[in-house]
Amino acid sequence: MRKKWLVLLVLAAFVMTGLTFSGCKKPEYIKIGIIGPMQFLQGRHHWLGAQMAEEDINAAGGVKIGDKTYLVKCIQIDTNEILSVDDAANAVERAITVDNVDFLVGAFRSEATLAMQDIAMDYKKIFVVCGASHTELSNRVASDYERYKYWFRVTPENVSYLVKDSLILLTYVAGIVREELGIQVPKVAVVIEQAVAGDPLAAAANALIPTMGMQVVGTWRPSPTATDVTAELTAIRDSGAHIIYTYFSAASGVPYARQWGELEIPACSVGINVEAQSMGFIDATGGYGNYELTLNTLAPGCAQTDKTIEFYNKFVERSGEYPTYNAGTYDAIWILTQAVERAGTLDPDAIVVEMEKTDYQGAAGRIVFDQRHDVTWGPGFVTAIGTQWQNGELKCVWPYEWLLPGMTEPLTYPGTVKYQIPPWVLEAYGG
Amino acid sequence: MLGNLLVSTLMSASVYAMLAVGFSLTFGVARIINLAHTAFYMVASYIIFTATMKMGLPLYVGVVAAVSLVVLLAMVTYKVLVDPMREHETTVLILTIGVALVLQELMFLWFGGYFRSVPTAVEGFTTLLGVRVSYQYVLTICVLIVTLALVWLLLMKTRLGLAIRATAQDREIANVMGMSDSRTATITVGIAAALAAIAGAIVAPLFIIEPRIWLSPLTVVLAISVLGGLGSLKGSILGAVIIALSENLVVFLVPQGAFFKGAFSLLIMIVVLLIRPEGLYGVAFEEER
Numbered sequence A: 001m002r003k004k005w006l007v008l009l010v011l012a013a014f015v016m017t018g019l020t021f022s023g024c025k026k027p028e029y030i031k032i033g034i035i036g037p038m039q040f041l042q043g044r045h046h047w048l049g050a051q052m053a054e055e056d057i058n059a060a061g062g063v064k065i066g067d068k069t070y071l072v073k074c075i076q077i078d079t080n081e082i083l084s085v086d087d088a089a090n091a092v093e094r095a096i097t098v099d100n101v102d103f104l105v106g107a108f109r110s111e112a113t114l115a116m117q118d119i120a121m122d123y124k125k126i127f128v129v130c131g132a133s134h135t136e137l138s139n140r141v142a143s144d145y146e147r148y149k150y151w152f153r154v155t156p157e158n159v160s161y162l163v164k165d166s167l168i169l170l171t172y173v174a175g176i177v178r179e180e181l182g183i184q185v186p187k188v189a190v191v192i193e194q195a196v197a198g199d200p201l202a203a204a205a206n207a208l209i210p211t212m213g214m215q216v217v218g219t220w221r222p223s224p225t226a227t228d229v230t231a232e233l234t235a236i237r238d239s240g241a242h243i244i245y246t247y248f249s250a251a252s253g254v255p256y257a258r259q260w261g262e263l264e265i266p267a268c269s270v271g272i273n274v275e276a277q278s279m280g281f282i283d284a285t286g287g288y289g290n291y292e293l294t295l296n297t298l299a300p301g302c303a304q305t306d307k308t309i310e311f312y313n314k315f316v317e318r319s320g321e322y323p324t325y326n327a328g329t330y331d332a333i334w335i336l337t338q339a340v341e342r343a344g345t346l347d348p349d350a351i352v353v354e355m356e357k358t359d360y361q362g363a364a365g366r367i368v369f370d371q372r373h374d375v376t377w378g379p380g381f382v383t384a385i386g387t388q389w390q391n392g393e394l395k396c397v398w399p400y401e402w403l404l405p406g407m408t409e410p411l412t413y414p415g416t417v418k419y420q421i422p423p424w425v426l427e428a429y430g431g
Numbered sequence B: 001m002l003g004n005l006l007v008s009t010l011m012s013a014s015v016y017a018m019l020a021v022g023f024s025l026t027f028g029v030a031r032i033i034n035l036a037h038t039a040f041y042m043v044a045s046y047i048i049f050t051a052t053m054k055m056g057l058p059l060y061v062g063v064v065a066a067v068s069l070v071v072l073l074a075m076v077t078y079k080v081l082v083d084p085m086r087e088h089e090t091t092v093l094i095l096t097i098g099v100a101l102v103l104q105e106l107m108f109l110w111f112g113g114y115f116r117s118v119p120t121a122v123e124g125f126t127t128l129l130g131v132r133v134s135y136q137y138v139l140t141i142c143v144l145i146v147t148l149a150l151v152w153l154l155l156m157k158t159r160l161g162l163a164i165r166a167t168a169q170d171r172e173i174a175n176v177m178g179m180s181d182s183r184t185a186t187i188t189v190g191i192a193a194a195l196a197a198i199a200g201a202i203v204a205p206l207f208i209i210e211p212r213i214w215l216s217p218l219t220v221v222l223a224i225s226v227l228g229g230l231g232s233l234k235g236s237i238l239g240a241v242i243i244a245l246s247e248n249l250v251v252f253l254v255p256q257g258a259f260f261k262g263a264f265s266l267l268i269m270i271v272v273l274l275i276r277p278e279g280l281y282g283v284a285f286e287e288e289r
Helices: A002-023 A041-059 A085-097 A110-122 A135-143 A159-181 A198-212 A230-239 A253-262 A308-319 A325-343 A348-355 A423-428 B002-030 B037-054 B059-085 B089-111 B135-157 B159-169 B171-176 B181-206 B215-228 B233-253 B255-275
Strands: A028-036 A063-065 A068-078 A103-106 A126-130 A151-155 A187-192 A215-220 A243-248 A268-273 A293-296 A360-362 A365-367 A385-390 A393-398 B125-128 B131-134
Touching: A028 A041, A028 A085, A028 A325, A041 A068, A041 A103, A041 A308, A041 A325, A063 A325, A068 A085, A068 A325, A085 A103, A085 A110, A103 A325, A110 A126, A110 A135, A110 A151, A126 A325, A126 A348, A135 A151, A151 A325, A159 A198, A159 A243, A159 A268, A159 A293, A159 A393, A159 A423, A187 A198, A187 A230, A198 A215, A198 A243, A215 A230, A215 B255, A230 A253, A230 B002, A230 B131, A230 B233, A230 B255, A243 A253, A253 A268, A308 A325, A325 A348, A325 A360, B002 B037, B002 B131, B002 B135, B002 B159, B002 B181, B002 B215, B002 B233, B037 B059, B037 B089, B037 B181, B037 B215, B059 B089, B059 B181, B125 B135, B131 B135, B135 B159, B135 B181, B135 B233, B159 B171, B159 B181, B171 B181, B215 B233, B215 B255, B233 B255
Parallel strands: A028 A068, A028 A103, A103 A126, A126 A151, A187 A215, A187 A243, A243 A268, A268 A293
Antiparallel strands: A063 A068, A293 A385, A360 A365, A385 A393, B125 B131
16 A cells, blocks of 8 residues: 555656646757867957857847747867867867857967868858958958858958058057157068968068168067077167067067067067967066057957947956957857847858848947958958057057048047157157 | 177077086986976976965065975976886886976966966166176076086085986996985986976076976977987086077078077087087997996
8 A cells, every 4th residue: 555655656756847847948049169279368268258248148138039039058169279270170070069069159270260160161150250360261251152151250350451450550650759759760670470470461561661661670580489589689679670560479479578678679669469468468578568569459448339348347357357359259149149130040051141241339349241251441340459558557559540541530549548659769769 | 790699699508508407417317318307497487476476475485485396296206107117218208298298287277378477586687798688697697607516516526426426327336336326316306306496486587487388498408418418417508508509690690580590409409410429528329328
């Protein structure tokens, strides 16, 4: 008798459990693989930007596809791409086949991104890059649209635009050198690390700088892994350069800035130094990184759009770090989910059509994709900004009264201050 | 230009020699090519970073902690992992590179891939032959001279030094004479690790700290040691000067090929080895035990 009761009790429990679960509607997710080198700043910023987007989108009610609502679920995929391209390719394959992600967002190193792009295209997965700048990635869209149409880039601008921006930044500094130091034809030392992305920059610098009223006194190509550039800096000092035009995408940017500041090399430093975009730069350079000027995407207090300051402050509050361009995952996920809603389906071909219609005010500017699925460059769309470390604080210094042909008013983003020539340079040239 | 070249070479050579001396000592006595040597330098840098930047302790406390902990780590690693395998040279090579990689991954785990920095002991710069030299470089040169003097005194004027030299010359005979070669080797590994840690304290403020900083110096240290003759201290110094001179020649004469300086210095090493396979101060292979 007791046994019979026990069996009945167990059966009742099963029935109750079944009823309980059938009453709960299980949420459905859109899974987005956030791919990046998670042990490094770049991957960490990919992930932080993505998490912020996930929270904001889900708090706003999720993504509506027809009459169904989906929540966004970001899945962290460590590509280890800074150390190994193979690891990156394997990680993306795993994200697609094991984690079953619907979309891929992130990536940093161009070489690894090229490999990951092919895998994503094999599976027709929409892949939005927030980190790699090489033009080959978007050239592939132009040359084989049917295969590569699933690829888009939100940050940074492609390397051609970066060259353009950095040369405009150089012109801006040269103007101040002429004005404050009275040097009409500034001498420029070109220091570009030996990396794939540096080659077009070196060629463009040598070809264009002489046409911009400046004189190139030499080109130095240190290794991207160089830990000591004192010999290069000594030679630059000897060359009589007034300005050093730089490109450092990796570690060597830190010892460069440190030794430049510590040895008080009498030349303004301007160009691209990716490490100078991070909050830890001043500490990493032992405080000698002041006055380093680099192309950047975002800066404290600088409002490229209405969304910039809110996003920036939220990111800093949450992470204790300044967002780099890798945090563009925030905008990328918003763009992606809005395209999904407009398409009303998870079919990648339909979403690509909607992605191509994107016109979105992001944190770093207005994002409209061009035919190669790169962001459109220019005032009113996306331009980079110039940031300089002044008294241990990162300041936006460009665009500052920037006037292009066809513009009626000069462009200065709110929160921008004037570039400062390092005091030892002023002293050296009697400014 | 000559002044620039001389001063720049002196600066680079002092940094390289600082790292190479300990490595050479380990090979000279224990006959171990310790590929984890520069990883100990990396660990020391992180200990100093933690003590000074995270815990706010004075630099000298960080240096003392780094030297003590790295010596302990090196001696335990040697005793537990390397000593039992000492006769199998290839195994030891793989084992020490394994130790270095484990240490690198641990640093990635604890500190991430961020670039860190430790404070300089002295700030500012001076001018030497018209070239600006930071005081930290001047300190590096001074510490190198003092370190070399101390190592020389230890080797030449103490009973321990006698044991080390005897073991280096003939391990079996030293054993027969009552000197434990295992104990001597352990102590030598400890001294070498202390030198790596001092290098970490002196050199790290000049550069940056991240978990892979051991790899590039390892190539240079290997090149210097092979060039100077494996196990020879004076060979290490001369090797450091030659490698530094070759690198600086590239930077000053072919600035567009500055990235090639590492490869060029290795090319110089190969040329020297073709002429003198045992290195500048090394023992000819056929004469080795």
